[in-house]
Amino acid sequence: xxxxxLPLPQHSLRQKTLSSSNIVSIPMMTASSPDSIQQKSTSxxxxxxxxxxxxxxxxxxxxxxxxxxxxxxYLIYGYMxxxxxxxxxxxxxxxxxxxxxFGCYVIFGVLENQFKEDKTRKIPLKTYSFLAFLTVSTxxxxxxxxxxxxxxxxxxxxxxxLIPVLIGGILIQGKRFNIIDVSACVCMxxxxxxxxxxxSTVSPEFxxxxxxLISLAVCADGVIGNVQEKTIKQxxxxxxxxxxxxxxxGFLYILIFLIPSGQLLPAFKFCQKHPIETYGYAVIFSITGxxxxxxxxxxxxxxxxxxxxxxxxxxxxxxxxLSFLFFTxxxxxxxxxxxxxVLLGIxxxxxxxxxxxxxxxxSRLLHRIAEKSTSKxxxxxxxx
Numbered sequence: 001x002x003x004x005x006l007p008l009p010q011h012s013l014r015q016k017t018l019s020s021s022n023i024v025s026i027p028m029m030t031a032s033s034p035d036s037i038q039q040k041s042t043s044x045x046x047x048x049x050x051x052x053x054x055x056x057x058x059x060x061x062x063x064x065x066x067x068x069x070x071x072x073x074y075l076i077y078g079y080m081x082x083x084x085x086x087x088x089x090x091x092x093x094x095x096x097x098x099x100x101x102f103g104c105y106v107i108f109g110v111l112e113n114q115f116k117e118d119k120t121r122k123i124p125l126k127t128y129s130f131l132a133f134l135t136v137s138t139x140x141x142x143x144x145x146x147x148x149x150x151x152x153x154x155x156x157x158x159x160x161x162l163i164p165v166l167i168g169g170i171l172i173q174g175k176r177f178n179i180i181d182v183s184a185c186v187c188m189x190x191x192x193x194x195x196x197x198x199x200s201t202v203s204p205e206f207x208x209x210x211x212x213l214i215s216l217a218v219c220a221d222g223v224i225g226n227v228q229e230k231t232i233k234q235x236x237x238x239x240x241x242x243x244x245x246x247x248x249x250g251f252l253y254i255l256i257f258l259i260p261s262g263q264l265l266p267a268f269k270f271c272q273k274h275p276i277e278t279y280g281y282a283v284i285f286s287i288t289g290x291x292x293x294x295x296x297x298x299x300x301x302x303x304x305x306x307x308x309x310x311x312x313x314x315x316x317x318x319x320x321x322l323s324f325l326f327f328t329x330x331x332x333x334x335x336x337x338x339x340x341x342v343l344l345g346i347x348x349x350x351x352x353x354x355x356x357x358x359x360x361x362x363s364r365l366l367h368r369i370a371e372k373s374t375s376k377x378x379x380x381x382x383x384x
Contacts, residue, residue, distance in 0.1 A: 048298055050291065059302075066299050071315050073292040078319040079326065080285040081143070082151045087277045089270060094144030095254060096267035097282060101139070102251040104286035105293075109244030121245065122235040131231070131242075132249035134224040140254060141217035148210025152320045152335065156195045156342060157214040163188055164222020177352075184348035191341030198334035225308075229300065243293060310349060 047055040047062055049069060054062055084090060084097060113119055145154050163185045166177055232242060258264040271278035299308040320339070 045302075047302055049295065062302060066295055066302075067311050069295045070292060070299065070311055071318065073288045073295065074312065074315050075319060075322065077285060077288040077292055078151075078155070078316075079322065080281050080288065081146060082323060084278065084281050084285065085146045085151075087274060090274075090278065091147035093263070093267040093270060094147050095140050095258060095263065096271070097278075097285075098136070098140040098143045099251065099254045099258065100279070100282045101143070101286045101289060102136075102247045102254060104283060105243060105247040105290050106251055108287075108290045109240060109247065112240045113244055116238070116240060121241060122237045123231055123241065123245070125245070125249075127231055128245040128249055131224065131228060131246045132253060134220050134227065135246050136250040136253045137220035138217045138224060139250075141213045141220070145210045145213035145217065148207040149214065151323050153195065154210070154214050155316045155320050155323070156192060156339065157211075157218055158221070158316055164219050165225050167222060180348050180352040180355075184345040184352065187345030187348060188342050191338045191343075191345065194338035194341065195335060198332050198338060225300075229304075240294075242297065243290070310346060314346065 045055060046053050047057075049065055054065060057065070085094075090097075142154070142158065166181060166185060170177070228242065231237075255264075258267070296308050296312060299311060
């Protein structure tokens with residue numbers, strides 16, 4: 001990946017204002033020319049990476065830095081998430097963990113907003129109310145599902161959120177995708193089914209309720225990215241604004257749910273008994289998640305939703321490996337080859353976005369191999 005310039009969606013170059021979102025969409029079958037990449041790299045659009053602006057760097061360097069940072073912070077995020085649910089008795093309190101997470105995100109957002117010159121809200125509260133609902137759905141259901149599933153199964157499901165992202169792009173934004181994108185979805189769906197079947201036979205933690213929770217979370221993921229992209233490009237909102245208002249309203253949603261459901265007090269009492277393993281780990285979990293969200297928002301802003309989701313999907317593959325290394329759990333080789341089918345789907349998705357660049361590279365590679373073979377044959381013939 002590091003050898004190639006990642007082609008940019010052509011339509012993004014025609015936008016007067018580019019803004020960021022958690023998951024923004026792009027037409028996957030469009031490959032950009034080198035001219036379009038150069039145009040993007042010389043753009044005056046800010047490319048924030050934590051406290052730094054990397055817009056002066058080339059497109060390839062931007063992509064590599066953003067991808068590396070995404071891997072680093074989200075690997076810690078995933079490790080802390082599974083570690084929290086390893087605490088005996090915490091399983092029913094997934095939504096309470098999400099409440100803590102959202103509360104931390106709001107605090108971080110408020111602090112970050114103090115350093116902004118323009119503090120004006122650009123997206124209507126009505127839109128943020130809908131985005132908050134989707135955010136609560138995807139993160140709350142995802143966190144809760146960890147208490148009912150093998151963590152590897154939860155992650156492999158999230159790897160396949162490319163499927164609802166594609167479907168959401170078609171239904172929400174009227175996009176069209178080619179046969180390679182459709183094939184990628186088929187591979188991911190097949191791999192997901194086989195992985196789930198394997199998990200159901202070997203894992204004592206397999207639970208149909210958990211499958212339903214993570215499936216709903218993935219569907220919400222597919223919708224939120226496309227809604228965010230469309231909204232943010234329309235209003236030109238910043239990362240900080242999107243995170244602050246989405247999670248602040250989402251915090252209220254979760255609180256309103258927990259109080260009448262009777263889950264708030266038991267969760268609070270349980271966490272009081274284990275403050276380090278709950279609140280302490282949750283803060284680390286939230287810090288890495290908040291930084292990761294902002295980096296992904298930047299990825300979305302520059303490269304589009306499907307590219308951002310592809311990066312986070314590859315990160316999840318590494319998370320699965322680390323999960324098996326650090327936490328004892330049942331294993332079967334069906335995990336490997338069903339996971340490889342999912343990776344094939346990811347590869348097809350990447351190829352769909354990079355057809356021109358990849359075809360040119362492989363064409364040059366084959367040409368060089370042919371030239372070497374010919375020169376070697378001619379040399380041996382002259383010796384004879």
